[in-house]
Amino acid sequence: MAAAVALTGCQRGSSNAPAPSTTGPGGCPAVQAEARAAVARAEQSETAWTGPTTGPSAVSGRxxxxxxxxxxxxxxxxxxxxxxxxxxxxxxxxxxxxxxxxxxxxxxxxxxxxxxxxxxxxxxxxxxxxxxxxxxxxxxxxxxxxxxxxxxxxxxxxxxxxxxxxxxRVEDVAGISAQWIIAHSGGRAGVVLFTDASVPFAKRKSDLIRAKLATCAGVRLLAYENIPIPDASSRTPREVASLLARFPGAWTHSVAINDLYFADAAPAFRAAGRKGTGPPFNIGAGDGDPSAFQRINSGQYQSATVPEPxxxxxxxxxxxxxxxxxxxxxxxYVAPTHVSTAANSAGATSWDPPGYREAYRRIWGR
The missing domain is CATH 3.40.50.2300 (Response regulator)
Structure with missing residues (x-):
């Protein structure tokens, strides 16, 4: 409850607390260790099929x-x-x-x-x-x-x-997105969260991300940016320029409920002279479309995504x-979460885990 109360004033960067330190020991050793382990599992690419292996043979003519x-x-x-x-x-x-x-x-x-x-x-x-x-x-x-x-x-x-x-599961996607920030930052981060609060599913995802970030005392939510997805292309560049002016050194990481926000943010980062490889280091908590993979693999203002298979x-x-x-x-069956980065995507433009085609063919007798 204390963490939730602490976050209620963080709408659009209203907090005036000191910027998080990016040096020295992490601000949440136990949480940080858990996050590192979870992210290491999620970043594995050669995973075994965990879906169904039995079921009815193929019904024809549908x-x-x-x-x-x-x-x-x-x-x-x-x-x-x-x-x-x-x-x-x-x-x-x-x-x-x-x-x-x-x-x-x-x-x-x-x-x-x-x-x-x-x-x-x-x-x-x-x-x-x-x-x-x-x-x-x-x-x-x-x-x-x-x-x-x-x-x-x-x-x-x-x-x-x-x-x-x-x-x-939205809980899993939100959780691993926040844990990636905690692990990547060593438990010391200043975070901007982009969401569309007009969509209940998106708002719930961003609320879960906030709650998970709040479990690490060294992570500070600088701003909660509510930008409706239909307005993202026009509003995101302006908001990012404003955030860069307000938090020039404190803003180390970003998370968005959809990768598209970082496509729209890129021109503002570029105009401000920020390097494509960060900071801020950006992770998309959703979809993992080809353009997100292209930004990640080319080091253009996105470091990771939590893609759907x-x-x-x-x-x-x-x-x-x-x-x-x-x-x-x-x-x-519910597919497990995966985190894609330049290090594990091998230049791919989607997350296509192994094993499922063979498993379904065996089930259907095809």
Missing amino acids: TIVFVAQTMTNPGVAGVAHGLREAARVIGWQVRVIDGGGSPAGIQAAMGEAVALRPSGIVIGGFDPGSTSQQVAAAGAAGIPLVGWHAVAAPGPSRRPPLFTNVTT LTQQGWQIVDEFNRAFSGRPASG
Whole structure:
């Protein structure tokens, strides 16, 4: 509680406490040791498959419609790519309908999807509550729904009615993002957090990041920047320039609920003469789109990201539908968090862990 109270005054850098020291012993030895161990695990690239190894054989002749929030979102597009890849292996047809990012467009796309009477529909990156009439129509028609980032938690959902929701755990993503800062800084950091508080999921993620950072006495939250994602391209450069003026030496690290903030921040850092390799050292707590990997690998104002295994999640969606069609429960699998840096990404532009293709092929008999 004391940590939470201490953070309540940190909106947009209102704290006037002394800047954290970047030398000497860390400010939280036990927390720092735990963070180092967690980050070391998360940075491993050659990990063993921990997902399902048993399940029903492939059901034939099915059609899946993927309703996308917008295909300009790299995360949504990456999952759609994985879905198509897996569908070719299992022998199904896939159709993608782009909602275009607007409420009206998403509702129209869902309406079109239901009218096609497919075997299943994917809720691709939007709140099912925004299409409640279409979701009800799908239920009445007996069409199972599988979500991707559709609700906050992974797994089956009764309200809204989803056979399952495929996503990483927001608690894990938030936690490892904060632990990366604690470990990377040696327990001494001045942090700026970028979020979109208008989105409940994003606000919860940023609140969890704040709480985890507060477990280290040597980490100070300099500013909590609430910038709605639609305004990020116009507002982020101005806010970053202001923050650099206010905290020229104290600002050592940043964390954002989505990598895109650092794409928009880069011009302001560059104009201020900051080196692309930091400080501030920046980590994105979400998605891990190709542009984020490009910034990380080229040392351009981003040091790390906590990426979603997008292609793998597309394969998982196919497997979850196959379980639904076979009258079996959802797999319950949740992908573990991973931290990608220039040191472990080997020049890749996405996080594509090993083992899942072979595992799903064995399950399906393909």
